Amino acid sequence: xxxxxxxxxxxxxxxxxxxxxxxxxxxxxxxxxxxxxxxxxxxxxxxxxxxxxxxxxxxxxxxxxxxxxxxxxxxxxxxxxxxxxxxxxxxxxxxxxxxxxxxxxxxxxxxxxxxxxxxxxxxxxxxxxxxxxxxxxxxxxxxxxxxxxxxxxxxxxxxxxxxxxxxxxxxxxxxxxxxxxxxxxxxxxxxxxxxxxxxxxxxxxxxxxxxxxxxxxxxxxxxxxxxxxxxxxxxxxxxxxxxxxxxxxxxxxxxxxxxxxxxxxxxxxxxxxxxxxxxxxxxxxxxxxxxxxxxxxxxxxxxxxxxxxxxxxxxxxxxxxxxxxxxxxxxxxxxxxxxxxxxxxxxxxxxxxxxxxxxxxxxxxxxxxxxxxxxxxxxxxxxxxxxxxxxxx
Numbered sequence: 322x323x324x325x326x327x328x329x330x331x332x333x334x335x336x337x338x339x340x341x342x343x344x345x346x347x348x349x350x351x352x353x354x355x356x357x358x359x360x361x362x363x364x365x366x367x368x369x370x371x372x373x374x375x376x377x378x379x380x381x382x383x384x385x386x387x388x389x390x391x392x393x394x395x396x397x398x399x400x401x402x403x404x405x406x407x408x409x410x411x412x413x414x415x416x417x418x419x420x421x422x423x424x425x426x427x428x429x430x431x432x433x434x435x436x437x438x439x440x441x442x443x444x445x446x447x448x449x450x451x452x453x454x455x456x457x458x459x460x461x462x463x464x465x466x467x468x469x470x471x472x473x474x475x476x477x478x479x480x481x482x483x484x485x486x487x488x489x490x491x492x493x494x495x496x497x498x499x500x501x502x503x504x505x506x507x508x509x510x511x512x513x514x515x516x517x518x519x520x521x522x523x524x525x526x527x528x529x530x531x532x533x534x535x536x537x538x539x540x541x542x543x544x545x546x547x548x549x550x551x552x553x554x555x556x557x558x559x560x561x562x563x564x565x566x567x568x569x570x571x572x573x574x575x576x577x578x579x580x581x582x583x584x585x586x587x588x589x590x591x592x593x594x595x596x597x598x599x600x601x602x603x604x605x606x607x608x609x610x611x612x613x614x615x616x617x618x619x620x621x622x623x624x625x626x627x628x629x630x631x632x633x634x635x636x637x638x639x640x641x642x643x644x645x646x647x648x649x650x651x652x653x654x655x656x657x658x659x660x661x662x663x664x665x666x667x668x669x670x671x672x673x674x675x676x677x678x679x680x681x682x683x684x685x686x687x688x689x690x691x692x693x694x695x696x697x698x699x700x701x702x703x704x705x706x707x708x709x710x711x712x713x714x
Contacts, residue, residue, distance in 0.1 A: 461561070462550030463532070472552050473519055480519050483659050484618060490666035491524045493612060499566035500669065501604045502531065502573040504614035505592055505697050506581030509623035509642045511535075512657060513616050517573060518553070520664050532565050534558075534574045538639075559603060566607040573614075574600045583628065583640040589620035590705060592698050598690035605680035605689075610669035613693055615700040618662030621711050623647070660711055663704060667696055 458464045480486050494500065504517060518531045533549075534557035540546045555561045557574060565572045575581060580593040604611050625642045633641035647654030670693060679685045 458551075461532075461553070461555045461565075463530075463553040464551040465530070467551045468530075468553065472548075473522065476515055476519050477523070479657075480516055480523075483657070484516065484622075484662040485659075486516060486520060486618075486662040486664060488520050488524045488664050488666075490668075491521070491526075493666045493668050494521065494525055494529070494571065495610070495669075496527055497569065499569045499607060499609045500571055500612050501562075501566065501600060501609050502571060502612045502614050502666075503600055503693055503697070504573065504575055505590075505616055505619075505701060506575035506577040507584070507589065507616070508582055508619040508657075509625050509644070510655075510657075511575070511582050512622060513619040514554075514573065514575060515552075516619075516662065517614065517616065517664060521571065529571050532570045532572045534562055534572060536578060559599065562600075562603045563607060566603065566609045572609075576600050579639040583642075584625070585628065586620070586624040586626060590617075590701050592694055592701075595690050595694050598686040601686045601689045601693070602680045604672045605675055605686070606677075608673040608675075610671050610673075611689075611693055612669050613667035613696040613700065615665045615667065615697050615704060616662070617664075617701065617704045617708060618660045618711075621660035622657035624658070658712065661709070661713070663708070665700060665704065667700060670696070 457466075494502075502517070502521075504513065507513060514533050514535070518533060521531045522528055530553055533552075533554040535549055535554045536557060539549045539554065540556060555565070562572060562574070576595040576599075577593045578596065584591075584593060601611070603609075623642065623644050625640075625644055627643040629641040629643060633639065644654065646656070670689070672689075675685065
């Protein structure tokens with residue numbers, strides 16, 4: 322996978338991996354009884370009645386959905402097969418997506434000055450409005466006023482000027498009603514959750530919020546716990562996830578957990594195990610569509626070269642990272658590297674056509690969990706094979 326993180330050239334070994342992951346998914350297993358249509362309004366892209374194949378054909382009357390990675394915008398990059406027997410067609414790889422080349426404005430003194438000024442202005446406005454007492458906090462502790470006035474303006478500076486995030490597939494998110502967003506997890510520190518939340522808020526036509534399902538550790542840490550609650554996060558447990566989906570919220574989960582964000586740099590973009598499929602059970606019980614989310618760029622912000630497990634155990638941490646800058650530069654080593662990000666929201670995988678009892682069927686849960694994981698892994702490989710420079714793309 323080292324070639325994928327470079328200049329976009331793809332070596333022979335990677336070509337074979339992409340070929341293996343680009344194979345079409347198998348047919349649906351078993352019969353499904355009548356759909357439990359909740360009447361949620363969707364984008365036109367989610368109203369398709371057939372299943373679109375790689376060659377544009379339509380199969381069957383039900384649509385489970387796959388990431389629409391065939392719309393990234395340009396001809397595919399050149400790929401050298403590992404042998405003459407392996408031919409990577411345009412249909413298998415989709416078409417190329419490559420964003421405009423630009424360096425981070427925060428590299429300049431003017432960019433830093435403008436970012437600080439914008440953040441301070443938003444914070445001052447928040448304090449004035451807060452003193453008037455006109456704000457609301459929901460049962461989970463979510464504070465939209467704080468999120469809009471303080472949190473998002475600060476994160477937006479990093480989002481736009483440091484990571485230069487590109488977003489595709491936003492039309493696959495519902496205009497209203499609940500949906501479960503499932504994404505790959507990486508980065509040593511879970512910055513990807515914060516960036517994804519802002520990506521939806523700033524790009525969705527109705528500017529919807531994303532409610533994050535976070536690990537227990539986030540709520541056991543003083544300071545972090547209060548901020549996490551205020552920006553819409555809650556404990557990643559079945560009860561909270563059920564309540565959010567029933568309330569019609571966009572809810573996001575990163576099922577790789579610490580295995581994802583704590584993996585070494587040499588294992589970047591290789592998905593870890595998706596737990597026991599708890600997110601699928603939740604989606605089935607609430608007839609909520611599952612949206613596969615693929616994130617490229619998060620693996621390079623803190624390249625983790627080693628994990629000091631004995632020290633991590635002493636400190637009560639899941640891992641203790643060694644990166645090119647941390648701990649050698651102290652606090653300065655915690656500044657993320659300015660990798661170029663691309664977030665793709667795949668086509669929804671509908672769950673309304675399953676029986677209510679399917680949530681308790683281990684085979685159904687395992688099959689759907691594996692399906693979602695493979696969708697994200699395929700999309701990641703396709704995105705990586707077309708990416709430009711990691712830090713200057």
